[in-house]
Amino acid sequence: MGTNNKVHVKKGDMVAILAGKDKGKQGKVTRVLPKTGRVIVEGVNLVKKHLKAGPKIRQAGIVSQEAPLHSSNVMLICSKCGAPSRVGFAVTDDKKARVCRKCGEIADKV
Numbered sequence: 443m444g445t446n447n448k449v450h451v452k453k454g455d456m457v458a459i460l461a462g463k464d465k466g467k468q469g470k471v472t473r474v475l476p477k478t479g480r481v482i483v484e485g486v487n488l489v490k491k492h493l494k495a496g497p498k499i500r501q502a503g504i505v506s507q508e509a510p511l512h513s514s515n516v517m518l519i520c521s522k523c524g525a526p527s528r529v530g531f532a533v534t535d536d537k538k539a540r541v542c543r544k545c546g547e548i549a550d551k552v
C-alpha cells in the first residue's frame with residue numbers, strides 16, 4: 443500500500459542481473475522508471491533497433507539499445523561485500539535507509 447514504488451535500486455547503483463539473457467552480468471543503473479518498476483542497466487539487455495532515415499536520423503541502420511529490465515530481476519551489489527545482496531530497509535535518524543542484509547552496511551539514505 444502507499445505511493446512508494448517497489449524499485450529498490452537507484453541511478454548509479456551497481457547491480458547484478460538475476461534473470462533473462464544477461465543473467466549473471468553486472469552493470470550500472472543508468473535510469474529508473476518508477477511507473478513501470480523497471481530499470482535500465484548500462485550494457486545489459488541490449489536490443490537491436492532498426493533506424494529508418496528521417497528528419498532526425500541521417501543514416502538508416504541498426505543500433506543497440508538497452509531495454510528496461512524489471513527491478514525484481516536485478517539485485518544491488520553491496521559496496522562492502524562486493525556481492526549481490528538482498529536489500530533491507532532500516533530507519534536511522536528518522537530516515538529510511540537501504541541496508542545490506544548480509545553485512546548490515548547501510549547503502550544510503552532513501
Ligand SMILES: [Zn+2]
Nearest residue numbers: 520523542545
Ligand atoms: Zn554487504
